[in-house]
Amino acid sequence: MNTIFALAQVVIKELYRRKDFYVLFILTVLITLLMASASIFHDDKIVRYLKDICLLLIWISALVMAVGTAARQIPAERENRTIFPLLAKPVSRAQVIAGKFLGCWLASGMALVVFYLFLGLVCASREHEWHVFIYLQALWLQWVFLAVIIALVLFGSVIFAAPSSNATISIVVVISIWFLGSHLNTVALQQAEPMRSIIYTIYFLIPHLEWYDIRDLVVHNRPLVSGTICGLATLYGAAYTGVFLFATWLCFRRKPLN
Amino acid sequence: MNTILDIKDLRVEYRNRAIGQTTKLAVNGLNLSVQPGEVFGFLGPNGAGKTTTMNVLLGFVNATSGSASLFGVDVREPIARQRIGYLPELTYYYKFLTAEELLRFYAKVFGIPRAETEKRIDELIKLVELEPARKRPIKSYSKGMQQRVGLAQALINNPDLLILDEPTSGLDPIGRMKVREIIQRLKNDGKTVFFSSHELGEVETVCDRVAILHQGELKVEGRVDDLMQKYKANLEQIFLRIIGYQPVAVS
Ligand SMILES: Nc1ncnc2c1ncn2[C@@H]1O[C@H](COP(=O)(O)OP(=O)(O)OP(=O)(O)O)[C@@H](O)[C@H]1O
Ligand SMILES: [Mg+2]
Numbered sequence: 001m002n003t004i005f006a007l008a009q010v011v012i013k014e015l016y017r018r019k020d021f022y023v024l025f026i027l028t029v030l031i032t033l034l035m036a037s038a039s040i041f042h043d044d045k046i047v048r049y050l051k052d053i054c055l056l057l058i059w060i061s062a063l064v065m066a067v068g069t070a071a072r073q074i075p076a077e078r079e080n081r082t083i084f085p086l087l088a089k090p091v092s093r094a095q096v097i098a099g100k101f102l103g104c105w106l107a108s109g110m111a112l113v114v115f116y117l118f119l120g121l122v123c124a125s126r127e128h129e130w131h132v133f134i135y136l137q138a139l140w141l142q143w144v145f146l147a148v149i150i151a152l153v154l155f156g157s158v159i160f161a162a163p164s165s166n167a168t169i170s171i172v173v174v175i176s177i178w179f180l181g182s183h184l185n186t187v188a189l190q191q192a193e194p195m196r197s198i199i200y201t202i203y204f205l206i207p208h209l210e211w212y213d214i215r216d217l218v219v220h221n222r223p224l225v226s227g228t229i230c231g232l233a234t235l236y237g238a239a240y241t242g243v244f245l246f247a248t249w250l251c252f253r254r255k256p257l258n
Numbered sequence: 259m260n261t262i263l264d265i266k267d268l269r270v271e272y273r274n275r276a277i278g279q280t281t282k283l284a285v286n287g288l289n290l291s292v293q294p295g296e297v298f299g300f301l302g303p304n305g306a307g308k309t310t311t312m313n314v315l316l317g318f319v320n321a322t323s324g325s326a327s328l329f330g331v332d333v334r335e336p337i338a339r340q341r342i343g344y345l346p347e348l349t350y351y352y353k354f355l356t357a358e359e360l361l362r363f364y365a366k367v368f369g370i371p372r373a374e375t376e377k378r379i380d381e382l383i384k385l386v387e388l389e390p391a392r393k394r395p396i397k398s399y400s401k402g403m404q405q406r407v408g409l410a411q412a413l414i415n416n417p418d419l420l421i422l423d424e425p426t427s428g429l430d431p432i433g434r435m436k437v438r439e440i441i442q443r444l445k446n447d448g449k450t451v452f453f454s455s456h457e458l459g460e461v462e463t464v465c466d467r468v469a470i471l472h473q474g475e476l477k478v479e480g481r482v483d484d485l486m487q488k489y490k491a492n493l494e495q496i497f498l499r500i501i502g503y504q505p506v507a508v509s
Contacts, residue, residue, distance in 0.1 A: 006366035010352060017354045080350045085411055088316045088344035088421075089367045092336045257318040 003091055007099025008106060015069060015107045024061040025114060031057060032122060047126045048219050054122060055215045058115045059142070063174065066108045066146045070153035071167040073100040074252070078161075083257060094249050097154065101245060104150045109143050131221055137230060138218050144237035145212035149174055151244035152207075158251045178209045207240040260330065262419050262450050263292040263315070267324035270310050270474075284310040286474040288324070292452055292467075294418075297445050299461040299482075300454040302471035303501055308454040309347050311471075312423055316344055328419065340368075343417035345425055349408035353397035357388050357407050360396065361414055368415040382410040385440065401428045409437065420444065422453035426460065438464055458494040468493070472501050 015021060032054045036046075074096075077083040086096070116139045124130055153170045160166040181203070188199035211233055214225060268288040271281040285307040292298045302308050313319040314326050317333050331338035351360050358379060365375040383392050386406035391399060396407060405428050412420060425441075426434045434457070441451055441464050455461050461468060462482060469479040477500045478485065482493065489496045 002369055003367050006363055010355070010363055013359070014352070014354050080353075081346065081348055082350055082352055084316075084318065084346040085344065085349070085351065085364075085408070086367075087318060088339055088342070088346075089364060089415075090336045090338075090340045091367055254320065256320060258313060 003095050004099040004102055007091075007096065008103035011069070011073065011100060011103025012107045012110075020065060020068065021111055024065060025111075025118075028054070028057040028061055028115065029118060032118075036122065036126075047123060050126065051119070051123055051219045052215070054119050055138075055218060058112075058119065059213070059215070061115065062108060062112060062142065062146060063149065063171070065111060066104060066150050067153050067167055067170050067174070069107065070100075070104045070150045071157050071170060072163045073104065074154065074157045075161060075163040075166070078257060087257070093252050097245060097248050097252060101150060101154060101241075104154075105143075105147050108146045108150070112139050112143055112146075131218075133224055134218050134221070137224055138214050141212045141214055141225075141230065141233060144234050145209055147241045148207050148209065148237050148244070151241040151248070155244045155248040155251070158248055158255070174209065177206050178213070181206050181208055182210045207237070212237070260294065261291045262294050263290070263298075263326075263328055263452055264330075265290040265311070265315075265324070265326045268311065268314060268321055268326060269323045270307070270314060270319060271322045284474055285314075288471075288474075288476055290469060290476065290479070292419075292450060294450055295445070295448050296466050297441060297451045297464055298453070299465035299468040300452060300471070301456075301458070301461065301468055301497060302454075305473075306471040307474040308471060309423055310474075312344075312421055312454070315421060341415070341418045343412035343415065343420045345408045345412040345420075345422040347423040347427075349404050351396050351404065351407055351411070354395055356395055357383065357392045357399075357410070360407065361410060364411050364414050370415065378414060378416075382413055385413075386410045387436070402430060402433055405429055406433070409440070417449070419450045419452065422451065424454055424456065426455065426457055434460065458492075458497055462493045470497060470500050477501075 032050065035053050036050055074083075077086070077096075083096075087093070116135050120130065120132070120135055149170075152174070153166065156166045156170050156173075157163065160169060184199055184203040184206075188196050188203060191199060216222070217225070265288055268285055269283075270285040271283050273281050288307075288311060290311075300308050300311070310319060314321050315328065315333055316339065317336075320334075326333045328338045328342060352363075355363070361379045361382065362375060365378065370378065383389055386409050388403065388406055388410070391403060396404065399407065405425075409425065412422065426437050429437065438460060441453070444451055445464075465482055467479070467481050468485070470477045478496070480488075485496055486492060489499070491499070
């Protein structure tokens with residue numbers, strides 16, 4: 001366990017010594033503040049509008065950062081040959097994968113906290129009230145979403161050697177699952193067999209990422225999602241994360257490194 | 259005596275992914291064993307299979323057939339690597355970390371207690387003479403300095419067996435001397451050292467035993483003194499004779 005935490009720490013250290021996070025955060029802040037200063041909308045609407053934009057930026061930034069970081073980890077270890085002195089220690093490849101995952105996930109969690117604090121501040125300054133719980137819930141669900149994504153991207157990174165192609169493929173896959181995943185069942189109904197069964201199978205196999213996106217509830221100050229549903233969504237996400245990490249390990253376990 | 263490093267009938271083939279490519283036989287039927295307290299020189303021309311053999315010992319590459327063990331434990335078990343230190347041929351470390359942070363990370367991986375870690379890091383940084391640079395990120399180091407970091411990390415767990423792949427490459431004469439002294443000191447402490455090198459003069463002075471590998475096959479193995487007596491030549495001459503080197507006449 002110590003080894004896994006030590007590995008995770010290195011991932012986090014790398015991330016805060018790079019500029020990516022700061023750039024994305026500053027961009028988000030700038031765009032949001034720019035929107036806030038343009039008071040072209042009716043006062044009640046502008047807060048929603050602001051929240052909507054800010055949340056969209058948060059989702060994009062977090063996704064880009066998580067995919068970028070996770071896609072880089074294992075290929076960079078191999079390209080820079082840092083994997084050799086590492087695996088020459090009593091470290092198993094499973095621990096390497098677990099450490100990389102944990103590092104990426106914790107780092108993205110910390111980034112989310114910073115982003116949501118900013119969102120909270122902006123909204124509080126306009127609405128003069130805090131909707132703390134819905135923010136926390138949105139943050140948590142997004143974090144679970146990122147766990148699935150990071151595990152998926154790590155899996156991709158042991159299959160596609162080049163980090164850039166892996167990052168691109170991963171982004172495309174994630175966005176299509178996110179936006180099309182929920183419509184696949186309707187698509188299936190319009191198809192003849194065997195296409196129908198195939199699409200249905202895909203529908204049930206893919207992780208339903210759209211469930212983790214509760215931006216609408218935050219924007220419109222709707223009530224919280226029930227704890228049970230939130231818990232089930234967490235378990236569902238954890239299961240997919242586990243499956244992807246296990247697949248990563250299966251591919252990486254016996255891979256010759258040179 | 260317990261054999262520390264044991265290689266039996268090792269064969270390693272590299273499969274080429276490209277279509278129409280054959281497999282490349284890198285190591286063929288290698289048998290080797292190293293006893294505790296020995297300094298063992300692993301020699302051979304470029305492409306002989308030295309790095310490949312070490313990669314098998316560390317579990318990076320799988321043997322096509324045959325077996326290898328460290329301290330009697332099959333090399334495929336991570337625990338076999340608890341008591342070894344390894345210096346890779348080309349050393350690159352996490353460039354964004356400082357030498358100190360890197361050593362601290364590796365110490366954690368070995369589960370070395372915190373108090374002991376700091377003491378050990380101070381010692382090692384002094385040993386490889388990186389004190390002025392210890393708080394600078396590794397990306398600002400010269401090649402020789404990176405090689406020194408490599409040596410320090412190989413010693414972090416106070417290993418009983420060191421596997422060094424060309425430890426003196428890229429070092430200046432003082433650095434080489436230093437490495438030689440370190441190897442000598444480790445030997446005096448009863449450690450075992452298994453290293454590859456192209457510096458035959460150096461090998462001659464520090465090694466107890468050598469093996470010469472050529473095209474993946476073991477050509478000669480024995481005590482340095484015995485070999486020199488048998489061939490009535492120094493190590494370099496023996497080496498050249500064994501790999502079949504013909505001097506080119508220069509007109
Ligand atoms: N990944 C690989 N795929 C195919 N062939 C390889 C691979 N790695 C090494 N080889 C081949 O295996 C042989 C042995 O290589 P190895 O790196 O073990 O040599 P070496 O003895 O360490 O040489 P050097 O003194 O140059 O370091 C070489 O012919 C090399 O071309
Ligand atoms: Mg080599």
